Amino acid sequence: MRLMHGIGAMALLFILAGTPAQSLARDADQYQALKQFSQTLDLIEKNYVQPVNRTDLIHGAIQGMLGAIDPHSAFIDLDKFKMMQEEFQGEFGGIGIQIGVRDRRLTVIAPIEDTPAAQAGLRAGDIILEINGESTSDMSIEDAVSKIRGPKDTSVTLTILHTDSKAPEKVTIVRGIIPLVSVKTRELEPGYLLVRITDFKATTTADLHKKLREYTTKTPLQGIVLDLRNNPGGLLDQAVSVSDTFLRDGLIVYTQGRDPQSRQDELATAQSTDITCPMVVLVNAGSASASEIVAGALQDRKRAIIVGERTFGKGSVQSIIPLADGSAIKLTVALYYTPSGRSIQAEGIQPDIEVPLVTNATSAEESSMLRREADLSRHLDNPNGELGKSPENDVQEILGRDNQLRLALSLVKSLPHITQIQAR
Structure with missing residues (x-):
């Protein structure tokens, strides 16, 4: 509602100020796009086979808009925002990789040294095809990170295609505590x-x-x-x-x-x-x-x-830009x-x-890919x-x-x- 009110007030101001016809046409196009969005939202709420939550629909629409721009723009809900803060300020449970999107595919940018991901043989350039059996083809980076992370000693299974391999392989990795030592x-x-x-x-x-x-x-x-x-x-x-x-x-x-x-x-x-x-x-x-x-x-x-x-x-x-609802x-x-x-x-x-x-x-x-005794979790120290x-x-x-x-x-x-x- 506030969005609609803001656009309407702006359009009125342009009219009073003698806005050129080209600007008025652009405003009309904006109204048409918003009308189309409102109609679609109404149709889903009234006709979809199961009840849907309006907030979920709006969040999904925002994610879709940002995902259409570039691989790094994204919607961040409250839980994901807390997760991002943990990554930069404190320890967190996970496997220790940084991921990005390259050629529209979820890709390992780099495994972090001395973490479960590095010990499991993940390498820069590896493509992550699935996370726990779920395809990553339409998955945002934030969603992928939230699915890969988790409590210490729990596991996550990734389907990985190494850069030098012709066939993917499944790798199950036990999560650990990823420290801040950099x-x-x-x-x-x-x-x-x-x-x-x-x-x-x-x-x-x-x-x-x-x-x-x-x-x-x-x-x-x-x-x-x-x-x-x-x-x-x-x-x-x-x-x-x-x-x-x-x-x-x-x-x-x-x-x-x-x-x-x-x-x-x-x-x-x-x-x-x-x-x-x-x-x-x-x-x-x-x-x-x-x-x-x-x-x-x-x-x-x-x-x-x-x-x-x-x-x-x-x-x-x-830049991280807060929204009114805490996302x-x-x-x-x-x-x-x-x-x-x-x-x-x-x-x-x-x-x-x-x-x-x-x-x-x-x-x-x-x-x-080679693993030695020293790479194994909880290995005995040399006296x-x-x-x-x-x-x-x-x-x-x-x-x-x-x-x-x-x-x-x-x-x-x-x-x-x-x-x-x-x-x-």
């Missing part, structure tokens, strides 16, 4: 630190600064390998503040909506926590959204060398652009050095420490099976020498 570090060599960001949560930048502070109080930092592979993104402000950690000033990213006046620039500022050592950033097809903002900013500003594979290509910005809509309101003005929507970030992940023994896809290995041996094993990381370490160690040569 920053992990490991010393590759004295002074050279691997920083792995798995996604961008509310605490990501604070966690990053804490990890860097703990390391630099003991060892002078000579180089960083920032690993954003299979990082599906998250909060825009965290992508900006993470980028700001490695930039002293200048543009990080800007967003641009339909209105030319809506451009918003995000700028770096000088801080005591700024990191100025040489950097290499690792990316792949599972690097999306916020991780692409970071990679694009550091690439355009020539702050880091980007190594790996072309990223996912999600360059749109969504909300998630609406795509802008695209984001790298400092040089690149929109990476559906294009992604092209690495400076493109190199696929290849392990010594097998392909990257095959190796991700001699983590996996019974020294940190040095553990690092050598990681470098031995990750050609991208080996290249990144070699590059970050060479960057000071290369910079000196270029400066001559």
Whole structure:
């Protein structure tokens, strides 16, 4: 009712102000569309074979409207909105994957490290055909997430088509508690630190600064390998503040909506926590959204060398807009652009050095399917420490099976020498 009243009042105002005939024709078209919607709603309520709830019909219509726009705009009911808040602010029960829509199919953007999804062998690019036997062909991302999530120790069965498979397979995964830990570090060599960001949560930048502070109080930092592979993104402000950690000033990213006046620039500022050592950033097809903002900013500003594979290509910005009944809509309101003005929507970030992940023994896809005792839920810990290995041996094993990381370490160690040569 309020919608109808608002349109009527606006139309009257246009008439009194001498609105051109073209605007009046547009208003008439709007009335006709609303009349068609009202008629359809009335016909369903009076003639459908079973009684229907008007609120459910309205919510379904809103979902249909938003679903017709793009894969990321959606209707969010109250329960789903709470679920989204849990994802960014606290632990939740689930399997640990980020999903999106690619070519109209529900697709795994990336499994989160050390979660049931990763342990079950789900990989970036996998297509989810069914959730507990229900087809995902017309399912929104929000509906899919709500069906995949659930209490710890319950299970969900996904029908998955791997990118290198011709036939789908059913995978039953026991849900666990998905923690908020998004920053992990490991010393590759004295002074050279691997920083792995798995996604961008509310605490990501604070966690990053804490990890860097703990390391630099003991060892002078000579180089960083920032690993954003299979990082599906998250909060825009965290992508900006993470980028700001490695930039002293200048543009990080800007967003641009339909209105030319809506451009918003995000700028770096000088801080005591700024990191100025040489950097290499690792990316792949599972690097999306916020991780692409970071990679694009550091690439355009020539702050880091980007190594790996072309990223996912999600360059749109969504806003959550509350509705009167406590529900909300998630609406795509802008695209984001790298400092040089690149929109990476559906294009992604092209690495400076493109190199696929290849392990010594097998392909990257095959190796991700292998499971060991340490991958099993509730496995017994080794009494001699983590996996019974020294940190040095553990690092050598990681470098031995990750050609991208080996290249990144070699590059970050060479960057000071290369910079000196270029400066001559």
